[in-house]
Amino acid sequence: MKQSQLFTKTIKEDPKDETSLNAKLLTRGGFVYKEMAGVYTFLPLGLRVIEKIKQIIREELNAVGALEMKLTSLQQKENWEKTGRWDDKVVDDWFKTKLKNGTELGLAFTHEEALTNIMKNFVSSYKDLPIYTYQFQTKFRNELRAKSGLLRGREFIMKDLYDFSLTKEKHEEFYEKMKGVYKKIFNRIGIGDKTYLTISNGGTFSKYSFEFQTLCEAGEDILVFDKKKNIAINKDDFNDEVFKDFNINKKDYNFIEKKSAEVGDIYNLGDKYSKALGLTYADKDGKEKSIFMGSYGIGVPRVMAVVAEIYNDKNGLIWPESVAPFKVHLISLNQNKKAEKIYNDLQKQGIEVLYDDRDIAPGAKFADSDLIGIPYRIVISERSLKSGGVELKKRDKEKSEIIDVRKVIKKLG
RNA sequence: CGGGGUGUGGCCUAGCUGGCUAAGGCGCACGGUUUGGGACCGUGAGAUCCCGGGUUCGAAUCCCGGCACCCCGACCA
DSSP states (O other): OBGGGOOOOOOSSOOTTOOSHHHHHHHHTTSEEEEETTEEEEOHHHHHHHHHHHHHHHHHHHHTTOEEOOOOSEEEHHHHHHHTOSSTTTOTTOEEEEOTTOOEEEEOSOOHHHHHHHHTTTOOBGGGOOEEEEEEEEEEOOOSOOBTTTTBOSEEEEEEEEEEESSHHHHHHHHHHHHHHHHHHHHHHTOGGGEEEEEEEOTTTSSEEEEEEEEOTTOSEEEEEETTTTEEEEGGGOSHHHHHHTTOOGGGOOOEEEEEEEEEEEEEEETHHHHHHTOEEEOTTSOEEEOEEEEEEEEHHHHHHHHHHHSEETTEEOOOTTTOSOSEEEEEESOHHHHHHHHHHHHHTTOOEEEEOOOSOHHHHHHHHHHHTOSEEEEEEHHHHHHTSEEEEETTOSOEEEEOHHHHHHHHO
């Protein structure tokens, strides 16, 4: 992409209505625009990051046989009444609306009911199971208080996966598998070493569930963990009962506390939804059986925000290569003819490049480049050409190197 | 939802104990000079001072009501 065509502009000053680092950096860099508290538009650069994160998730989920689909945001109340979740006293963060004729609708804050209902059309025999399916979908949650920039929003993209399994045991097998899949996803995104599989309250379906918590100052949770022994417990659930249930002798561990953000969660749903909505299958002996389910969420913008919180310096963002909006930021200082060729050659190699072809001062280009935080920066200028080529610098390094124009593409490819 | 804070051109701010044409910086347009770390000079455009009501000769400024945003807390499959 040519930067002259990028309509967003970087902003020098912090926006006055943001306090959190993620929102400040993402706003200043032109990644997001705040429509209202907890509701953000993804601008071209921001959307590229979102899509990178989605693609990593997609690849890992597809690898375990999950199929992508997309449900609707508008929901009729009928299915929700069957599970008791239409009631505002039970679920207090509904956004509800009405059809012209007065029919009540809800904007989905999750999709267990809708999906389970759909599956009634496709599942009747044990031969039809298991089913693993997921979507990237906008969730609406009428939070009392949106906060921390993109970390807690009222409208956000969520990856939610659901498993429909033959038995509790089969479901649990998949559940265990997903722990590894999530670990892999967060590793690829670049936050793996700060992300912990965390023991947490299980809610109504099982005594415990697991969250993926990433150490991060802006987070809302407090993680109690032992890095060496790789164990973490949400502080809310750090008590004798947990120690007993997980066979933990507190003296053997060196627990410390730090703030963290929940980037993913995996839940056992048991047969609550399948039962309530009448989703069953006929087993080999023809007997009707319950289906066991789980749900597995990842808040995509939240992951983006957490990455922004972790990877930055005083000059701006430093995206990990895996989720960066572009791999290379090509900066031309009055050498647009030569730069154009490099730009084309890089693109031919399939390397994503943002090419700063604008006619502005060098300092402004460097400042923008640092703020936007693309991993590799190539500068082509009279000076670099005199030294023998182009200057290549990594965003997170101080030093740069001069490389022959023909070799830089090979090096990055 | 309780408490605290803030709302002034596209962005960041000053002005707020009432008083002249609402000031500055960034950005934007035009002209010129610049060209390796957000350049400089000049000219110019751009404002329902969050909204509604009130007090007053006169309101960005004072009073009342509302809305929005930020923070703390509560809440949070």
